């Protein structure tokens with residue numbers, strides 16, 4: 001299936017200046033984002049998920065810089081835009097939701113005012129029409145009694161409700177791409193499940209292209225069309241949702257899946273990844289995951305693996321996919337992923 | 352599973368209220384449960400449901416406004432003798448959710464870990480304190496030389512280990528773990544859960560494990576109690592609760608567990624608990640045993656239905 005590419009990253013390298021040293025946060029990433037898809041970016045803390053996506057809206061921290069590579073969006077390279085040019089893209093074309101919704105909400109203004117400002121600035125909708133649209137948006141994100149809620153301030157909302165408001169404001173700008181950076185990490189599982197459902201339905205309704213960032217591979221099985229697994233500033237495996245869950249190839253993806261508590265058995269040890277991620281101040285030789293990989297090959301310590309294509313949609317950077325590599329089977333736990341099912345006995349169909 | 356059930360902690364009709372009389376708010380509204388020696392008892396519910404308040408009431412950080420708490424056969428709630436208060440401090444320890452917020456940022460790890468001992472075992476020599484700290488650090492998989500560092504020099508998982516070392520040094524028999532892994536990366540959660548399980552096996556510890564996520568509970572708990580707005584709505588052995596959840600709120604919590612299996616996840620129906628689905632105007636709910644060891648908050652009509660469900664299930 002040929003699909004339109006909306007955003008295209010090529011050989012991106014991002015570094016941070018830290019006193020006399022440089023931290024290499026993004027180490028040569030290439031990635032295409034397709035129109036209307038939802039792409040999950042998954043990896044543990046510090047793997048570079050936020051830094052990568054901040055490049056898409058021009059919010060890289062001051063001490064960070066793009067050392068090389070390009071990001072094509074809307075017919076141009078956006079790696080070296082001026083702040084004025086970013087104002088055209090940010091919000092209106094690419095919007096972002098953060099883990100803490102308060103970072104994007106103004107505590108001193110009512111919710112209605114904030115939505116109307118977004119409508120005015122990005123879509124030139126004002127007055128009665130804006131009011132009406134604002135009510136519609138709050139309804140869309142599942143907030144009841146929208147007319148009353150519009151007059152309220154952020155502190156009058158619970159954490160989950162605030163995240164819904166932040167989503168309403170982001171959607172008000174009618175963006176083409178919506179980036180959600182760990183939007184549910186601080187929320188209860190029940191609220192998390194509702195927000196995930198909400199994002200999925202908004203994506204369909206508004207034709208959004210969604211980038212969903214999380215450290216928890218366990219939550220993306222429903223929302224993701226494709227999954228990119230990040231490790232130490234690189235995408236080590238990317239494929240469709242089914243390919244990553246049912247046929248993962250990279251030992252790091254294996255490790256992430258194996259450590260999910262949903263796969264554990266009571267009384268037995270839960271799989272856990274040993275060691276820590278590499279120091280990004282130092283050059284990394286070979287496969288960055290090798291020191292933590294119980295099955296690392298000799299070559300993993302010497303040469304960085306290229307992508308090996310598994311299918312048209314699936315590729316991974318691991319020497320295990322080289323034809324000369326020994327055959328190593330994925331851990332047992334993850335071979336039983338297909339048998340994980342909903343528990344809770346009889347479902348009576350009530351939603 | 353715990354074989355010979357000896358009750359270690361008994362919570363009876365516990366009530367906790369905050370605020371002055373007129374504006375008082377009852378965060379815990381009369382809950383009862385027993386925890387057996389050596390088991391892990393899970394308490395699960397959404398934020399604000401009163402889980403932490405229950406934990407804090409047990410370790411006497413906040414006063415109870417009704418009911419009582421019995422530990423090892425002695426009442427430990429309300430006014431108690433000083434000697435017993437000391438015993439409670441030593442025997443019951445709590446591990447908190449946010450390892451950063453719960454550790455004193457300006458103190459070195461050494462002080463953080465031994466702080467409890469300084470109050471309860473005043474007579475020890477400096478060398479004895481040091482030995483105890485080093486042992487506690489090693490017990491949780493940290494290097495003894497970490498004692499000289501500050502909390503901010505550690506990762507989230509390591510900080511949680513420091514929190515555990517701080518509890519272990521007291522040689523408690525009962526640990527309240529309040530969402531100890533909620534703030535951690537998934538990859539590190541497994542390490543902390545394994546550590547807690549190992550410590551339990553080695554020392555015969557009893558845990559009250561608090562979480563908002565049932566998926567973790569299944570892995571760690573022997574029995575689970577579900578709390579909603581300050582009241583228990585259901586309590587059962589873990590597998591029984593997962594196989595036959597009765598209360599609609601328990602069912603909602605179960606349906607929210609994310610499944611790492613795209614096919615199952617896409618078929619799953621999310622249930623949302625709406626208290627309005629229960630009409631309690633004429634027939635109010637009571638805390639009753641629907642089957643052996645399976646408790647539920649329900650009115651007589653519901654109870655009859657639930658008993659039938661469980662009977663069929665057998």
Ligand SMILES: Nc1ncnc2c1ncn2[C@@H]1O[C@H](COP(=O)(O)OP(=O)(O)O)[C@@H](O)[C@H]1O
Nearest residue numbers: 016023025044045046047048049050051052061
């Ligand atoms: N402003 C900054 N200065 C220095 N290092 C930074 C800065 N922002 C992020 N980093 C580093 O870049 C790496 C990737 O960070 P981040 O993208 O935030 O990770 P993630 O979102 O995957 O948890 C980490 O090692 C982090 O410490």
Ligand SMILES: Nc1ncnc2c1ncn2[C@@H]1O[C@H](COP(=O)(O)OP(=O)(O)O)[C@@H](O)[C@H]1O
Nearest residue numbers: 369370378396397398399400401402403404405
């Ligand atoms: N010190 C306090 N003063 C007033 N209200 C409190 C206090 N501690 C907790 N509460 C309230 O009690 C309820 C239960 O809180 P808590 O036990 O922390 O819930 P949980 O741990 O389940 O998230 C909440 O509504 C909370 O706002």
Ligand SMILES: [Mg+2]
Nearest residue numbers: 049050051181
């Ligand atoms: Mg991040």
Ligand SMILES: [Mg+2]
Nearest residue numbers: 402403404529
């Ligand atoms: Mg709490």
